Amino acid sequence: MLSQQILNGLVSGSVYALFSLGFTLIFGVQKLLNFAHGATFMAGAFIAYYCTISGLPFLLAIGFSMLATGLIAILIDLIAFRTLRNRGNAEFPALVSSIGVDLILVSIAQQVSKTQVLNFPFGTFPIKFYDLFGLRISLLQIVILAVVAVLVAALIFYLRKTTFGRQVRAVATNERAAALLGVNAQSVYLQTFFIAGALAGLAGVLIGLLFNSIQFLMGEPYMLRAFVVVVIGGLGSVQGAIVASLLLGVTQSLAVAYLPSGLTDAIIFGLLFLVLLVRPNGLFGDINAVAGGTRQ
Amino acid sequence: MKFKTLMLSATSAAAVTLAGVAAHAEDYKVVILQSLTGGAAFIGKNVADGAVLAAEELNEKGFFGEGNQMVFSVEDDATDRTQTLSLITRLAADEDVLMVMGPTSGSVAMAGANVANEREFPVMTTTNSMEVVENGPWSFIMTQPASITMPFIADYTAETLGLERCAIIGVKDNEAYVALQRMYESLITEAGVEIVSQDGVALADSDFSALATKIATSDQDCVFIGTPAAQGANIILQLKQAGLDPSTPILGHNAFASPTFIEKGGAAVEDVYLIGAWVPGGDDDFSSAFAESFEAKMGFPADEWNAMGYSGMQVVAHAVRDAAEAGNLTRDGVRQALGEQKDIPVVVGTHTYSYDEERVPYFGMKVLQVKDGAFTVAPE
Numbered sequence: 001m002l003s004q005q006i007l008n009g010l011v012s013g014s015v016y017a018l019f020s021l022g023f024t025l026i027f028g029v030q031k032l033l034n035f036a037h038g039a040t041f042m043a044g045a046f047i048a049y050y051c052t053i054s055g056l057p058f059l060l061a062i063g064f065s066m067l068a069t070g071l072i073a074i075l076i077d078l079i080a081f082r083t084l085r086n087r088g089n090a091e092f093p094a095l096v097s098s099i100g101v102d103l104i105l106v107s108i109a110q111q112v113s114k115t116q117v118l119n120f121p122f123g124t125f126p127i128k129f130y131d132l133f134g135l136r137i138s139l140l141q142i143v144i145l146a147v148v149a150v151l152v153a154a155l156i157f158y159l160r161k162t163t164f165g166r167q168v169r170a171v172a173t174n175e176r177a178a179a180l181l182g183v184n185a186q187s188v189y190l191q192t193f194f195i196a197g198a199l200a201g202l203a204g205v206l207i208g209l210l211f212n213s214i215q216f217l218m219g220e221p222y223m224l225r226a227f228v229v230v231v232i233g234g235l236g237s238v239q240g241a242i243v244a245s246l247l248l249g250v251t252q253s254l255a256v257a258y259l260p261s262g263l264t265d266a267i268i269f270g271l272l273f274l275v276l277l278v279r280p281n282g283l284f285g286d287i288n289a290v291a292g293g294t295r296q
Numbered sequence: 297m298k299f300k301t302l303m304l305s306a307t308s309a310a311a312v313t314l315a316g317v318a319a320h321a322e323d324y325k326v327v328i329l330q331s332l333t334g335g336a337a338f339i340g341k342n343v344a345d346g347a348v349l350a351a352e353e354l355n356e357k358g359f360f361g362e363g364n365q366m367v368f369s370v371e372d373d374a375t376d377r378t379q380t381l382s383l384i385t386r387l388a389a390d391e392d393v394l395m396v397m398g399p400t401s402g403s404v405a406m407a408g409a410n411v412a413n414e415r416e417f418p419v420m421t422t423t424n425s426m427e428v429v430e431n432g433p434w435s436f437i438m439t440q441p442a443s444i445t446m447p448f449i450a451d452y453t454a455e456t457l458g459l460e461r462c463a464i465i466g467v468k469d470n471e472a473y474v475a476l477q478r479m480y481e482s483l484i485t486e487a488g489v490e491i492v493s494q495d496g497v498a499l500a501d502s503d504f505s506a507l508a509t510k511i512a513t514s515d516q517d518c519v520f521i522g523t524p525a526a527q528g529a530n531i532i533l534q535l536k537q538a539g540l541d542p543s544t545p546i547l548g549h550n551a552f553a554s555p556t557f558i559e560k561g562g563a564a565v566e567d568v569y570l571i572g573a574w575v576p577g578g579d580d581d582f583s584s585a586f587a588e589s590f591e592a593k594m595g596f597p598a599d600e601w602n603a604m605g606y607s608g609m610q611v612v613a614h615a616v617r618d619a620a621e622a623g624n625l626t627r628d629g630v631r632q633a634l635g636e637q638k639d640i641p642v643v644v645g646t647h648t649y650s651y652d653e654e655r656v657p658y659f660g661m662k663v664l665q666v667k668d669g670a671f672t673v674a675p676e
Contacts, residue, residue, distance in 0.1 A: 001510070005509055005510075011505070012503055012505065012506075107333065110333060110337065115332075115337050115338060116526070116556065116596070117338075117524075117527070117530075117556070119530075119560055127537075136538070136539055138537065207503070211534070212502070212534070212560070213502035213526065213527070213530050215502075217335070217499075218500065218502065220500050221498065221500050221501060253506035254506075256507050257506055257509065261493075261495040261496045
């Protein structure tokens, strides 16, 4: 059972990674906690669901959902963050503002779904199971692991090896200095939000598909996990978010399997405190890991 | 001129007659206060939808007598104690409001009961918690306490099916579900069934992969799942996908008695045992008519909570009408009438609803089984 539980944990953790990457990316660049990220994740699942039942091929539904959640995230930036950011000292007001956006999106989803739990129609994705080295793994789990690995690699490449990545890191380090060097900070923010939203949307679709459940509150437990991930991984650190997500997924899986019920959250937050005691800035230390320096 | 005078007189007479009718017409103001948002919305929203349909139908068929009607509004307790306290305090201050149908469940219902008893304002909470009843004479519960419902499925587990080792999966963040699970555990333990594992999930959880693997690789001859219908169906799907022996009986409580359970679970929930106050689609004329009108109005089939809301409103309406007919249309009159309701026709259980001397509701239960994608009465 141990190896099966580790596999379960890695699959869950890989989706946490997809979710947390966008969250940590926004924090890394803007130093803002975007509480509406969970609602964006939920919106991704809802949009893909309604596209699918409307007859759109599932792959197109995923693509449309990612595009839509990317645009929703941009809208969130424009409505909830931009004005506050321009005024300076935006951290606390932006936090409240993002909670407001989250509540609005959740309320809309509740109205749209009439508070019902939705699920993708049977057969949306082939249900196939394989026995590999004594492990029971589904085709969907394999696809999820592969998709997450490819997307994470692409994101890291994008952030480290492209002009956009350099601009992101420049803005994250010092927005004013970056602007003086010709970087359009607003454009960086919009692109960052789009990427974060699209990743959250995809995570929502994958979770909805993997666990057969789409509902208006589905973002809440993932938000809680995302906080743990970004703190354990190191605030703003992409690599940290990935490692912490996988660690969290496996820890959660093993806690459910081997410890008395109800201790899972205590173990997860215990792990959080332990990491903070040993490495106060998280596993990947630097307070501004996306930028590679401290924001000024 | 003579014709004009005649017309005026006729018009005046008609106006006087109409005014007379209007003067005698009564509006009975009741507020449906349920969790339309927040964690208990899965219960409260459904109860409210059922209750609204019942109130509309009762008004339409003139249940309260000619010209009289129930004036109702729907409010949201938001699964939040502070909002509930604030709303009930405000409603209690409005002398026209006779009673509240709600709040929904858990600590919210308890908070509502506290303020209702302080303000001498009748509330019929959706919860099945006896603490609400014990809180004072103004607070009622709409659903049967676990001590009434759970023996049906516990006896079926231990005696009818003769099972010996059960794994239990419950909800950890809703008091009503926890109470049902505890009662089941206690009853089957007394009957000699061993509980091999107990696990709790949160209402918003959907990832049960670790739990499913744990149970699928454990040694038990039954699995009891005490969660809402959609979540239960999802857990069963994941249990089957994790390789649970298909012959292992799976049991649940009345929350599974919802079309959602079969719709979400598909073939995976075939053969599952449950108790139900509501047989989806109805099992007599009244309940079948409700199922039909609910689906026509809402666009989806009624579930257990919709049926409970519909039934609860029947009881409220009878209490209000009884108080009015007794010439005691006050909050105290409605409270007394509510506690005295006996054999009110409802769409749940054995189709009649009664409060006993301790204000404990009884309307019965059935053990059901999913067969060929439908709920059927389980074999004895």
